Amino acid sequence: DAGITQSPRHKVTETGTPVTLRCHQTENHRYMYWYRQDPGHGLRLIHYSYGVKDTDKGEVSDGYSVSRSKTEDFLLTLESATSSQTSVYFCAITPAGLSGNTIYFGEGSWLTVV
């Protein structure tokens, strides 16, 4: 158990509405990540954080923003949800930072945009 919780676990929202997904960790890990997983694409990095208020873009960051105001929480916001953002979103941590060899995932947040 990597001590990661995601909320909400399931959400249905309408196109054009903002949505925020929360990732909470209890073990003071410095590095946190948001991925999305879609059929045929595998896991793709949206944004990651390497400390409080330190974030960077990943491969598929368009339409997403993140914030990390405290170590334990990493928020992913879809500013204006589109149907192409229907996906499952996984938060992840690497225990030893970027030098850490393993990555651990939260249970996922299933988002449907209608």
Place this chain on the structure above:
Amino acid sequence: RKEVEQDPGPFNVPEGATVAFNCTYSNSASQSFFWYRQDCRKEPKLLMSVYSSGNEDGRFTAQLNRASQYISLLIRDSKLSDSATYLCVVKAGNQFYFGTGTSLTVIP
């Protein structure tokens, strides 16, 4: 070209069979390699790391061929509980790259 490529399967094998999955990666500077297991509607979980010398964990054996940029996973004596999707994961620099997964179903 994708960073990590896997045969998506599906592989349908009888209980007790031996099954092998392969994965290729494109970045020769990749330094760490893993197999993850993902059950339906669950998060990926680390199955095992892959070392250059090859490594074994019970019924699971992983091999790495850096020259060919190729990773394999062998499962012996398949169990029903092995049914899942197996993800090949490669770390290059500060980034993790994920294959799309190989689906395995073990049939009674």
